[in-house]
Amino acid sequence: MRFGVVQFPGSCDERDALAAARRVGDAELLWHGDADLRGADAVIIPGGFSYGDYLRVGAIARFSPVMGAVDRFASEGGLVLGICNGFQVLCEAGLLPGALLPNTSLRFTCRQVEVEVVNTSIPWTRGCEVGQRLSIPAKHTTGRYWSPGDLGDQVVLRYAPGHNFNGSMNDIAGVCNEAGNVLGLMPHPEHAVDILTGSVDGLALIGAPA
């Protein structure tokens, strides 16, 4: 299994995502300026503050050359995982439904949260049980998920009761596209791959396709 981890100017968690992916397969960084996924089997759009979060989160990064390639890759069924800022970029790019709005607190919040897996039928969650709880850190200012209309089983992850600190609609923490090959979530599974740093639950997601 070969992961490509996209690096935008202002990405923060790309090295962490790279290291996490290397626990379950090969991985390399993909430069935002190259419209080339270098043969990756799965692409991770990492967290951070691409283009400083300026103008609107994910708004500028989504136009970078690499995203054109990601778009084609996804439309051909390629596996894509967007984490935090990566989730925001995928929503801006129209690869995922909905949008992410400022936390109701209007504050950046970094907290270990519990999320519940509600859809295990997609490649990224096939290693999980329905209702399984994962302990994963979340850290963002703009994580309040909103989407018009009902998403049905495109909702993949929900914050466990009491863990939805950003005000997301229906406690939604992660959603997929209709085909199920593209997943976006606000919590950071790449920061839950080592018991020394708090949890290994993130491997259940990142390791699933491998």
Next chain:
Amino acid sequence: MVGPCDVRVRVLIRPKAGILDPQGQAVERALPALGFEGVANVHVGRLVELDVEDPTQVPEMCERLLANPLIEDFEIE
């Protein structure tokens, strides 16, 4: 950088009605504490101002970049 025929364009971007606007609410809550009464319907949005050679580009620029039509309305002046 600024060409002779450039036009200054102002784009106002607002949160769509019906979507929670915590920034507006925060301002609305803070004002009375400062002694400002009788304020309502506060909304906070973005202001983008730019010089463009070709103003006909601007609507598309708004649709694709400056605003997110799913959650925001925009107005060009």
Next chain:
Amino acid sequence: MVGPCDVRVRVLIRPKAGILDPQGQAVERALPALGFEGVANVHVGRLVELDVEDPTQVPEMCERLLANPLIEDFEIE
């Protein structure tokens, strides 16, 4: 909540001239790469709209809450 005699006020808040505007700068640098040519002097600010009973209070509201006079200018419409 909205009294009969309320006025809708629009406040435009901009980074002060001469003070760094990282957002405007980043957007301006990014635009050509995104296929938007011929754009210059991009500045990103905030838009605050509110209903007020007494519009004469608005300048003080801006000074004290809506804008940060150290680094921002505001314009009331």
Next chain:
Amino acid sequence: MTTVRARHRELGLTDDEFDLIVEKLGREPNQVELAVFSLMWSEHCGYKHSRRLLKTLPVEGSRLVLGPGENAGAVSVGDGLACAFKVESHNHPSAVEPFQGAATGVGGILRDVFAIGARPIAILDSLRFGEPAGSARSRYLLEHAVAGIGHYGNSIGVATVGGEIYFEAPYEQNCLVNAMCVGLIEIDKLIRSAAAGVGNVVVLFGARTGRDGIGGASVLASAELGDEDAAKRPTVQIGDPFEESRLLECSLELLDRELLVALQDLGAAGLTSSASEMAAKGGVGIDLDVRRVPLREADMEPFEIMISESQERMLCVVEPERVDDVLAVCGRWEVNATAIGEVTGSGQLRVFDGHELVGDLPVTALVDECPVYELEPLEPSRPLYPAPPPVLDAGLDAGGTLLGLLGSANLASRRWAFEQYDCVVGSRTVRRPEQADAAVLMLDAGGAVAVSIDGNGRRVAVDPYRGAVEAVLECSANLACVGAEPLGLTNCLNFGNPEKPHIAWQLIRAVAGLGDACRALGVPVVGGNVSLYNEGGEGPIYPTPVVGMVGELPDPTRSGQLGFAQAGDAVALLRASWGPSEAGSELAKLRGEPLEGALPSADLGEIKALHAAVRQGVRSGALRSAHDVAEGGLAVALAECCIAGGIGARVALGDAPLFAEGPGAFVVSGPREALARFGAAAVELGEVGGDVLSIDGELELAVAELARTHRAGLAGLL
């Protein structure tokens, strides 16, 4: 002539200093030269009142890699790796505009660390404000400074893993915002800031130059803040973490490809201090053409370009044949880079505006010949500071007093603040805030570093010498609690106006305490920063030496934690030369007692041995929890162990006082037989278990209530 003299006073130079400049130049300085001198000879850059004192601090250590004099210090952490770190203040800018002041403070200390080639892995912040209750200004400063630190650190992807906040009335007008950065670098990749190689090219890269912070170094950092603050406001510097994140990656790639001869950040006094310090360290000259500097605003005058404090800029020296490669790397990171000058053999800093020479300054005069002043200390005969207002009824019983302390501004949980910081990015954070007394960051090759920052100004105000000693001991104790051994120390000396005899006395006594404590522990001072003239209308701040310490532990899986871990474990007090008193304690403060009495004296040798014993106990696993007894005394320490562990304890303290404070004691827990091995140093207090903290049967409080009070304290004040 008279106009020039008027001008030099505006710029903060005395008449004598001006005459000295005329003497060094052999003529009157022109405007550019006067501006440059006024900054290089300011307190902030010239260390006019602290240089002699700093020389007394110990800088030797078996692990020392880089001592004071470079942008950051460094100690060896094995495998050819060094840990670089430094703490720096941004007090006055934060008092003027807390969000940007704190944000740019973080940006500045990050640049100091990557200026020597290290990749930043952690940030810590040390903050001081007036009492939040009843002061809207203090709450405003707190909220915006914390938001600013988070904004910058989070956006650039460096974990903010620790810090401290104290609230005391003397900081009301003059808050303190100190930021520490820790980085990692392979020792053979370290780069210095000494310019070298006549004919080499000087390249400025990063943000364009605007009028930010013009006069900042001499006005903001060397003058007391008064009512004329407003006049300083147009010069507020705005931080751009997005620019800095590209600048950081770009700088590290330039070093990785070995394209640079020397590297230096632009901090206080901008190009002026960077260029002259690079030249001075290399014993060379530098020619600069200000016309080539990319500007954000047209029509800037040469002197403005030279002293601008625009953020996110670096200066490097490059061999001519490598300039194109350097510009290419910068281009890839979308970082502006421009050749603006060259290294010369002249020993002069020469400033050109195109072809016109607009300034010609001897580098040694600028950097090494700044006048240094003798302090004239006078010990005050009575307390310099008014007693704090009483807020806690002295008649309260032990339980009520404990809750009062736990919920007080200084002791309440800092969760409200640290949750606004990303503490996990980098995948190294083994101990986060509130899990242990020090943050622990693991290293790729195994092993880990631990970091802590501390400094209690009120105790230093009571006794500058012992208060400063305690700050060092507190950091060392925090490291011991996670199993780490101290390797090096950085410090920031935040004091009032040193020209006042009582302040001079505080400064001298505190630095003496710092030095003695470091010598006793065998920990070198690898760098730091000095911030003087911290005074507002109501007088000076508490004397506040902030100490940051870095240590190492061999096995991160054995990192200590502060919370009680297991029902049935024995609870013990480990102490050496512990003679706590209520002088300068949190209890005394809450009861409104004057800042009088003596802090307990400490036998540094015994305490060093105690720290080693705790460290060994944690490393061996004998101690399942360890927490030092500090603010609030033994009762508060026990409560914190219960809250962090989510479990109660039943203890009897015997003659140990509940709330008195002093160095040299730890609350630890573990298997009874394991604790026995600590011999006479250990006094068994009781046992972990249940959901109540019970002390001598006289104090019985549910852990849930302790936790609620502790958690609500700070959030409740905001």
